[in-house]
Amino acid sequence: MTRIKADSALCVGSGQCVLTEPAVFDQGDDGIVVLLTDHPDDQSAAQARHAITLCPSRALSILEE
Amino acid sequence: MTNSVAGELTDLELPVERGCPFAPPAAYERLREQAPINKIRLASGGEAWWVSGHEEGRAVLVDPRFSSDKRKDGFPLFTLDAATLQQLRSQPPLMLGMDGAEHSAARRPVIGEFTVKRLAALRPRIQDIVDHFIDDMLAADQRPVDLVQALSLPVPSLVICELLGVPYTDHDFFQSRTTMMVRRTSLQDRQQAFAELRAYIDDLVTRKESEPGDDLFSRQIARQRQEGTLDHAGLVSLAFLLLTAGHETTANMISLGVVALLTHPDQLALITADPGRTPMAVEELLRYFTIADGVTSRLATEDVQIGGVNIKAGQGVIVSTLSANWDPAAFNDPAELDIERGARHHIAFGFGPHQCLGQNLARMELQIVFDTLFRRIPTLRLAAPAADLPFKNDAVIYGLHELPVTW
Numbered sequence: 500m501t502r503i504k505a506d507s508a509l510c511v512g513s514g515q516c517v518l519t520e521p522a523v524f525d526q527g528d529d530g531i532v533v534l535l536t537d538h539p540d541d542q543s544a545a546q547a548r549h550a551i552t553l554c555p556s557r558a559l560s561i562l563e564e
Numbered sequence: 565m566t567n568s569v570a571g572e573l574t575d576l577e578l579p580v581e582r583g584c585p586f587a588p589p590a591a592y593e594r595l596r597e598q599a600p601i602n603k604i605r606l607a608s609g610g611e612a613w614w615v616s617g618h619e620e621g622r623a624v625l626v627d628p629r630f631s632s633d634k635r636k637d638g639f640p641l642f643t644l645d646a647a648t649l650q651q652l653r654s655q656p657p658l659m660l661g662m663d664g665a666e667h668s669a670a671r672r673p674v675i676g677e678f679t680v681k682r683l684a685a686l687r688p689r690i691q692d693i694v695d696h697f698i699d700d701m702l703a704a705d706q707r708p709v710d711l712v713q714a715l716s717l718p719v720p721s722l723v724i725c726e727l728l729g730v731p732y733t734d735h736d737f738f739q740s741r742t743t744m745m746v747r748r749t750s751l752q753d754r755q756q757a758f759a760e761l762r763a764y765i766d767d768l769v770t771r772k773e774s775e776p777g778d779d780l781f782s783r784q785i786a787r788q789r790q791e792g793t794l795d796h797a798g799l800v801s802l803a804f805l806l807l808t809a810g811h812e813t814t815a816n817m818i819s820l821g822v823v824a825l826l827t828h829p830d831q832l833a834l835i836t837a838d839p840g841r842t843p844m845a846v847e848e849l850l851r852y853f854t855i856a857d858g859v860t861s862r863l864a865t866e867d868v869q870i871g872g873v874n875i876k877a878g879q880g881v882i883v884s885t886l887s888a889n890w891d892p893a894a895f896n897d898p899a900e901l902d903i904e905r906g907a908r909h910h911i912a913f914g915f916g917p918h919q920c921l922g923q924n925l926a927r928m929e930l931q932i933v934f935d936t937l938f939r940r941i942p943t944l945r946l947a948a949p950a951a952d953l954p955f956k957n958d959a960v961i962y963g964l965h966e967l968p969v970t971w
C-alpha cells in the first residue's frame with residue numbers, strides 16, 4: 500500500500516503538487532498543502548510520485564507499506 | 565585550489581550575450597560539457613562556482629546552507645550594478661533576499677493569495693483583460709503593431725492592478741508608469757515613473773487601511789491588525805516586489821513565446837488544434853527561454869559538498885537555470901522546441917523555498933494570451949525576420965524590446 504506524506508512546515512505554497520495531482524493534493528486558504536487522501540489508488544499514486552519530484556521544498560514523500 | 569575542481573578556472577563575462585536568440589550562449593554548453601559545476605572568474609572581479617547541471621542546480625537551490633542575502637560579503641553580484649546594490653543595502657530586505665525562518669515569515673502570509681484555487685477565480689478577469697487589448701489591436705488601422713506595447717506589457721500590468729486592488733479609475737495612471745519604468749527611455753524618465761508609482765502605492769495602502777476592499781492589501785492589513793503588527797512600509801515594498809518581479813518577466817515571456825510559436829508552426833498547430841495542450845506548451849516555452857537565468861545566485865554559509873566539488877563557506881554560487889534547463893541529462897535533445905516533451909521539471913521559476921511566488925499567475929496569463937491571440941488573429945505573423953528582432957541580449961531578464969507583428 501502506498502502512503503503519501505506532506506510536511507506542512509516545509510511547504511512553500513508553490514502549488515506544483517496541486518497542478519500535478521488535484522485528486523491527492525490541495526492547498527488550504529493559507530496556501531499550504533493539504534492531503535485529500537493519503538492512500539491514493541494506483542493511477543493517482545503514479546501522478547503523486549511525479550508531484551513529489553517537482554515539489555521545490557521537498558515537503559512530500561511516499562511510503563510503500 | 566586544492567579542491568576537486570572538474571574543469572579549469574574559466575573566464576565568463578556575465579551576463580553572457582546569447583548569440584543565437586533561441587539558444588543559450590555557446591560558452592554555457594562548453595562549461596556544462598566540462599563538468600556540472602565549474603569555477604569561473606567573474607568579469608566584475610572575484611570567482612564563483614557556476615552550476616550548469618539540472619540535478620546539481622536543484623540540489624543547491626533546496627539546500628539551506630546557501631544564502632540569498634545579496635548584502636553579504638562575497639555574494640556573486642554580477643546582476644547588480646554598484647548603484648542598485650547601494651539602494652538595496654539602504655532599504656529593508658525583501659523576501660527574495662531573505663533566508664530560513666525570516667524568509668518563511670515574509671513569504672507565508674502571502675502564499676494564500678497565489679494558490680491554484682484563488683488564481684482560478686481570477687481567470688475570467690484576466691481573459692477580459694486579454695480580450696480588451698486584442699480588441700484594441702484589431703480596431704487600430706495601423707499595422708504593423710508592436711506587440712510589446714500593445715499586449716505583452718499591458719496585460720501583466722493590469723493583472724497586477726487587479727491583484728493589488730488598484731481602483732479602475734487609476735488603471736491608466738498605473739499602466740503608463742509601469743510601462744515607463746521598463747521602457748528604453750532615459751534614466752531620469754524611469755526614475756520619475758518609479759517615484760510617482762511609489763507615492764501612488766504608498767497612498768493606496770493608506771486608503772486600504774481606512775477603506776478595506778476585497779484585495780491582497782486589505783487582507784494583509786486585516787491580518788496584520790489582528791496580529792497587532794501593521795507594517796505600512798512593508799506592504800508598499802511587497803507591492804513593488806510583486807510589480808518588479810511579475811511585470812517585465814511575464815511580458816518578456818509573452819513576446820518570446822509568440823515569436824517561438826510563429827517560427828515553429830508545427831508546434832503552434834498543436835495548440836490551436838487543442839488548447840488542452842497549451843499548459844504544456846507554456847512549460848516548454850518557459851524551459852526553452854529560461855528568461856531569468858542567473859538571478860538564482862547564492863552564497864555558501866557552510867562548507868558543502870555537491871556534485872563532486874567542495875564549496876567552502878563564503879564562496880559564491882551561480883545556478884544557471886538556463887544551462888540546467890538545457891541539460892541533456894534532464895531534457896532529451898534540449899535544442900528542440902517540443903511542447904509534448906513533458907517539461908514540468910524545468911527550473912525557470914527557480915527551485916527550493918524561493919521558487920517563484922507568482923508562477924501560477926504567470927502560467928495562467930501565458931496560457932490565456934497564447935490561446936486567445938492565435939484564436940482571434942489566426943493569420944498573425946512577424947513583420948520582420950525573427951533573426952532581426954531586437955532581443956534583450958545583454959539584459960538580466962531576457963526578452964524583446966519590440967515585436968512588430970501584422971496579420
Ligand code: HEM
Pocket residue numbers: 632659660661671724805806807809810811813814817855856859860861912913914915917918919920921922923925926
Ligand atoms: C514568466 C514569468 C516569471 C518568471 C520567469 C519568474 C522567475 C522567478 C525566479 C527564477 C524566481 C526565484 C528567484 C530566486 O530563487 O532567487 C522568482 C521569485 C519570485 N517571483 Fe517570479 N517569475 C515570473 C513571474 C512572476 C509573477 C507574475 C510574480 C508576482 C505577481 C512573481 C513574483 C515573484 C516573487 C515575489 C518572488 C520571490 C519569492 C521568494 O523569494 O520567496 N514572479 N521568480
Ligand code: SF4
Pocket residue numbers: 505509510511512513514515516517524526530531532553554555556557558559
Ligand atoms: S509542491 Fe511542495 S511546496 Fe508546493 S504546494 Fe505542494 S507541498 Fe507545498
